[in-house]
Amino acid sequence: MKRVGFTTTIPIEIIVAAGKLPVDLNNLFITGGRGGQLIEMAELEGFPRNICGWIKGIYAAALESGIKEIVAVTEGDCSNTRALMEVLSLRGITAIPFAFPGDRSPESLRLEIEKLMEHFGVGWEAVNRSRQRLERIRLKVREIDRLTWQENLVTGEENHYYQVATSDMNGNIDGFEAELDEFLDKIRIRKPLRDRLRLAYIGVPPIIEGLYPFLESKGARVVFNETQRQFSMPYGISDLVEQYRSYTYPYDIFTRLADIAIELEKRRVDAVVHYVQSFCFRQIEDMVIRQTLRLPVLTLEGDKPASVDARTGIRIESFLEMVEENS
């Protein structure tokens, strides 16, 4: 089956309807176990050191994978993606632009979705069929999320993994569904986890490895993974345009914050970890987040794939200690 890569979440229902396999290049980069090497490859080719690690990782992962066609999100994610598209096209990869309209207008989003459908030669009937197929999987992931915060049966990392994997259904739709079924069977017989603190993780998924187990070793479990949950599209909406309008990640920070506020309350969160990627525009949004949220916020910054370094460890421990003392 022909693979189609993408730079951040796009309506994969279209790619599935076209009989192709969606591949989230971020997942390809970070799960291969060679993240550091891929970034070095991109830097040797000329990518500046002070550019986001994800962009460099995606570049090298796309080239290494042999994928010939990618969908690049040129609006709703960072502007580095435009330049990434350009350099990838020099290396013989076809890049199809996709834009999440800044104003979230349904008309503009419908137009973008239909442009993508036209490119892949599929109509609404086929797309809606694949939407229904994927919705079945999304429901199962939603259940894993519920079991995380409501029944305390799932760790922060498991919650992260299953939700983040929905961006491309792990590149294997049936296989992913089987994996979910197996996991759901397994966790229902677990004893509830007992944590001293309940955390929210907001921002892009971490490039740092081992963050969730580190937090849990300090008695704090993530019960809300903001962006990862958005990837799983837990809205139960039967209209594809509305589904991708409800998806908060590509839109403004206030749209994201409205969703975050509801979940923090519902999930009885004690404190927030805001992860930012070095050199990312979202570091600026940290100011808005800190001014808006009422809970204590720890901002963590990551650059390249590596385990939790001593300094980050010290900051996390001090933060958790402070939250615990003040609660």
Next chain:
Amino acid sequence: MKIGIDLGSRKVKFAVVENGSLIRLEACDTLGFYKQFGRLVDEELTFDLAATGMFAESELADPSIVVTGYGRNTLNYKGARVISEIRAHVAGAKFQTGLKDFTLLDLGGQDTKVAMVSNGRLADFMMNDKCAASSGRYLETMATILEVTLDELSSHWEDPVPLDSTCGIFGESELIGQILRGYPIGRLCAGVNQTLVKRVLPMLKRFPSPNLVLTGGVALDKALVKLLELGSCQPVIVPEQPQHNGAIGCAVIEFIRD
């Protein structure tokens, strides 16, 4: 007897406290201390404090040791209680100043910490993360290039020469360029102090408080204190023992109440 130990990046600091009163302070270079007196026993860090010659036999008879510092989350310290640096420094500042509401700025060898304390409790804090250009090591490096002592560096605050490099290492070549332009050493020293102040002001702005307490070795730089007062538009309170603040905090942690 309570012994507080702050394992800093440049110096190891000790504070000895008895019945809530500070008895005395000690310090030595970090590297030498680790090399001579430290070893790992069953993955736990131990120090042969008796061999340092800094402590009387009676002080080490049944000591209650509390440790903080950079290595705290990678190593356990045998027979000691380990606390976070933020907690140690806040406790030290509360003990030394008697204040309950203040913003603490701790400028150490590699670390910059800003903590907001409200009603005796730590309300929020920040630490430098990816870069140590706003720490004491920057001052040391620049003093070496200027061929002045730290005492000399810390006596100049007037008419600072602007130094704008974000990176402390690039700052070296920038400083050399300014030396070539013929600026007097005093103005260059002031420029170095001012650069550090400019780097920490945005962090301070996050936690406004009527009391600004400065600790860490950098607090001994009087010119920097003056420039910090000018930059923050408020008096800067430097406790009597700024460099030992963390060690004192460790030694008094049990006595300090909110």
